[in-house]
Amino acid sequence: MKTPFFTGAAAIIKKDLRAEFRARELVSVMGLFALLSVLVFSFALELDREAREEAVSGVLWVTLIFASMLGLNRGMALECDQGGLDAMLAAPVSRSAIYLGKLLGNFIFTAIVGMVMLPLMTVLYGKNLLDAWVIGTTVIGVFGFATIGTLLATMTVQTRAREALLPIAMLPIVLPFLLTAVRATTGLLNGALDGEWRGSLGMLAGITVIYFVICLLLYRYVVEE
């Protein structure tokens, strides 16, 4: 008999959260990376005040996407090396439930990093990012990254090159998310008219739903045997 879908997914999330709470292996690495990235961007671009305000949403999203990939790579490698993936596959849960569980786990960790970054960047870049819509956009965008990322990380972790392949496979596919998210955030921060950023935000939400459904259906093909 199969465990009901949501019970299975919830159990996986609980497992990931508990492991993270005990070892603090992912969020700490992702958070530190995000912090460094924000600082490095600020030095590398030699930003004056005006340019910094222009670049803020780009820095936010590039950092988030790389933090998300870092977490995915690390999380999946741990899962694979410690036999977690095999155990989940042996358990009587549907593959889609495993996908949903892993997806939400990565989403929660990346979203935490995002929520830490917003106030930090507000202070460092002098632009108020603590707006309800900006937070909402961040949450949706991070969820979008996680939909694709979870599927692709499960694939790449089983390959020879492992960590190296995830960015190559993932970056072009998440570009639609990145584009719409950056547009929506820039529009919001520069006080553009409602119509301009709402369109991008709507598109971001739309493609997130589309990719979520596709990945949910395809996940069982990347965890065979």
Next chain:
Amino acid sequence: MWEKPKLAASDLQIEESPQPRTLRILTVITVLGFAGSLYLGLAAAGTDILQGEIQRIFYIHMPSFFGAFTAFGLTLIGGLIYLARRREHWDRIALAGVEVGLAFSLINLLTGSIWARPIWNTWWTWDPRLTSAAIMCLTYAAYLMLRAGIDDLDRRRAFMSVYGILAFVTVLITLFIIRIVPETIHPVIVGASPQNAQGGFEATSGVVMALFPSLLLWLIFMPLTLIWHRIRLEKRIEALNRLKTLALSE
């Protein structure tokens, strides 16, 4: 020791299989059609009043995108059927589709860029449609890289089928982005052009006369012929690899 060449010859039968007649006919049609469509586009069609000769590149630019569409579409279909039936032939179709489609979409980008230089006064601009077309190319280039990184054959086929299905979303985005993001400057020739479009021209009967055969050729004959040849090549590569393993194992 003397048995090695015998085994090899029987294994290489695929390589010696002659081209099927349909493929030969298709190849001839494609080559003649390509010459014909070039004639129609470069010589027979009238010169555009506003843009001059550069407008003629359109007869390759737009059809090459649709050729890529067909090829990537075959990758999608090949991936879906492979996942359902597990016949390796469908995976070969998918791979051939990616390579042919990537070549076509590069032609599409290059010709567009050449056209944009005099008309938009730049080789490249971050217009939504140009950006999405570039993303599409990168996605399929990533397909080839990812494919090269997976050793296990069954796993490679299954994973790449999944990736081929995911990647097709970028093709759809490129196709429909003009309707979604209205601020593009990319003109639409068939149907209503966006408000900001620059460099459009009317689809007069002369344009349609030269465009239609070219479109038919690029949409159907060119991708099918090239993909068929590529599949046969893939079979040879596989036969060669089997032979290598055989030679090494003895």
